[in-house]
Amino acid sequence: MNKLVLISLGFLSIIFSSCHADETYLNSNKTVKVLEEIDLTERVESSQGAGIILLKLSNKCRVIYTIYGETGQEEYNFDFKKDKMLQSNYLSYNYKANKDGIIDLANLSDKDIILVKKENSSQEKFNELKRFLNKNTVRKNCS
Numbered sequence: 001m002n003k004l005v006l007i008s009l010g011f012l013s014i015i016f017s018s019c020h021a022d023e024t025y026l027n028s029n030k031t032v033k034v035l036e037e038i039d040l041t042e043r044v045e046s047s048q049g050a051g052i053i054l055l056k057l058s059n060k061c062r063v064i065y066t067i068y069g070e071t072g073q074e075e076y077n078f079d080f081k082k083d084k085m086l087q088s089n090y091l092s093y094n095y096k097a098n099k100d101g102i103i104d105l106a107n108l109s110d111k112d113i114i115l116v117k118k119e120n121s122s123q124e125k126f127n128e129l130k131r132f133l134n135k136n137t138v139r140k141n142c143s
Helices: 003-017 123-130 135-141
Strands: 024-027 030-039 050-056 061-068 072-081 084-095 113-119
Touching: 030 135, 050 135, 061 123, 072 113, 072 123, 084 123
Parallel strands: none
Antiparallel strands: 024 030, 030 050, 050 061, 061 072, 072 084, 084 113
16 A cells, blocks of 8 residues: 555544444534444545545434545534434535645645535435444434
């Protein structure tokens, strides 16, 4: 593996390890529980990795699907209850290059990740992502 891929995989593992499947934390005075985390790096096409996080919010669930690339990342967010999608969005980010024109994935900060596109996502994408989730977990927590 080349150095860039190793650095990127390290970046991805930091993001995934920042949440634990049994962890509950507070976000804007609402309890949020991480129900499931799935590394999709070997299962979907992406240059730097991909993953899904399933969250339990107060009265609904949220799926966050992130795809990492060499020059940016994409994120799909779906709020749902039962099998009904309540809200969705798609976000596309570019990574800012340093003064030498190189994107240093190992040293990216929040200011280096630039939102370039925000729009609604589709029911079709939601249905595609649901197939990766544990059906029992969804049935028990998202109804």
